[in-house]
Amino acid sequence: MSMLSRTKVINALEKKREQFAQYQRELRAQADLRSRLLARFMAMESETIAAQVKASGQEWPGALPTPEIDRAEALRISLGEGWRSHQEARRWALAVLEGHPVAAVDGSQIPPSKELSAPVAAVQIGWYLNYHVAGGRYEKDVRFEVLTPDELGDEESGDFPDWRVNQRRFALECEQLIALMERLSDEGVARKSLCFFDGSFIISFAGQMRPGRAEGYLDAVRSLLEASRRLAAPLVGFVDSSSSRDVVMLVNTVAGPPYMSLTDGALFDPLLPAWGDRTPFFICARNDPLSQSGLAEFYKDVAFCYIRLAMDRPPARLEVPRWVVESGCGDEVVARVLGECIVGAGGYPYAIESADAVAVLRQNDREQFYALFQQFIEQQGLPFHLSRKSLSKQKRRAS
Template sequence: MAYVLNLGDIGKEFDCKADAIRDYVRVRSDVGGEYVRAVGRLAGESSTVNQRLPRYSGSRILEGGFIKPFSHNLKTRGEAHAWLDCVMDGVVVGAVDGSQIYPDKGYDVPIGVVQTAGIYNRHTGAGDFGERTRVELITPVQFERARVYAYSSEFVDAHRFRAECEEIKQLLCEHDEIFVLLDGSLILSHISALNRNIREVYLGAIKDLFQTSEKTENPVIAYTDATRPGDITKMLYHLYALKKTRLQDIPLIQTYLSNWGDRTSAFLCDRDDRRATGDGFGNKSILDRYGEFRDAIAFFYINLGSGIGRAEYPVWAHEKGMTETIADILRAESIIRGGYPDLLIHAHRRALIRTQEHRLFYAMLENFCHANDLPFSKSRKQVHKQMPVWMNYHTRF
């Protein structure tokens, strides 16, 4: 087999740069050890240490004592389900997720699709479960008004997030008491690098979401086990005058969260994600752009079996004593499927747009254009992609 990648030269490069790589790993290991030991010191700290922390300190302490052990010893699956039934009885939990179809440059009409799924379970034992999906087209006019590239995936992603927030808001308003789960984060650090008009879609959506959550007194809870922030790490740097590092939180705290169900204490997020940008956006963190909700996000890490996950939720919910209830909901949901909140998995499956559905959408788009006497053309590459495989291998010679 002929390799395109020049494996011989890569091997030589590894040999030449082995010392630099080893030094990098050694330094990270030494610094990491200091930070792991510093994490242990948090067990004796209280919120009074926040007075020593500057702005953009990564996080601030909301609860004393670093680890909050899960208080139940569930030895069998039967015991786990009995605990689940007890803790979730009558608790209304919702979940929202979304998916999208990006505009395809193989077609001359740039149209995207976002689909959201919203579900809820009242946990009454009577099958009181509801779900719905909603779909929305992102039209060429919307791309033009936002002054973004007509085939921008980032613009579609922003509108997917907005649509997810709209669905969450509806669930928050429809139920007297509900906890709504969102797959992802409430701290939108990634949008700092985006076009201003795209950022505004995200910022408008997240601020409206916080406002609705606060008004209804129903919390939205973002959860993910694929996050790599360094908010606690940054706080440790400031508290204990440690060496600067880019280490992330989870490698530092996972040894302290070795048991299923254990969580950290709650923290207030004060993330420092300031960056230099041409439009002056970078002199502020993304949370600075949240206005009145700048200091409004609490978080904790929790062991749900498949790794360490992170939950983010409004700080008012912590102040009302909901933190352990939120942790119990996540624990109970993860028992059902094993390692991840079941309702989020269900919402993902309901929202997912599959590959064959992409093809159906473009067939519908083509039919729509023909029915409305609109010009419609496909690139030659797109035509070949839709041809049977044997035809693509047929040549003229």
């Protein structure tokens, strides 16, 4: 029997009618402002935009232009392909990917549990590598690491918080991608390859952390970007749903006031009407606590664009090391991302989906890990016990 009262829901909504109406009015006002500011922005060439940014004195104006702006039509670069069926699109994708290795890495974790007498956590990194050669040659594998009490302990709180596990997982994902790039380089196919990072290289979240906790993330991203440049191995950070405002800040800087408060995805959504449409690449110059404190010099080593991968949601954000764009292979890398999305499902790269499937740790995996850990601890002659809450759970599941 439903406990939701239809009458009370309708009455509660009616009481807030004006707030919802005001929200709609604000959206319309933002849309009008967006049109005016974009018209000013799109009338400028890349050199003019760069000069305006310089004149503003803003060191971190959100984003910086690349010459691609001058070849774009209304900030849109079309894929230029028209398929009559999914079969035609798939043939195009397989041709684009043929002979070009694609790799992706993802991670999963088991956090420390207060139900166990001995603190322990684990991180599993999975990867998928497809060489896209005749006859098929691919690899799926995992790397598993256990974190001990001394690796988990927090000197400030004396507790065993999750942040150390989160940081270790992030670092291992980057380490594994570097290892794959080095391997592809040794095989002589690094330049032809494409490696996916599931997420953003612009780690603003680390700027909100307590002192001493951001360094692990910063070091990992710097090493990843440096390895891509050193090995000439194209790398893509894939952000399916971005709330970034980097380009909005740039437009506000050179075309405002007044100023927009949209996200980049909302800014570009109407400008990319067809599947595969993308924006020109921009250089990232995000203004956040990391860049303001001089810790994010690598932000400007990252270029990004937005691309239409699904008609029912805003464009996705693609990030690449700056050298990819400056070497002239931006179009080629984007085409391979699109190829992976066609081979995959729902506008998501197949390689990332595959790495996620390999890496994921489900509840039964966690329970198996705890059982193996208990067996290991007892073999060492060390005390081990579960909390009463955990024992109660086990009894209920067994009954």
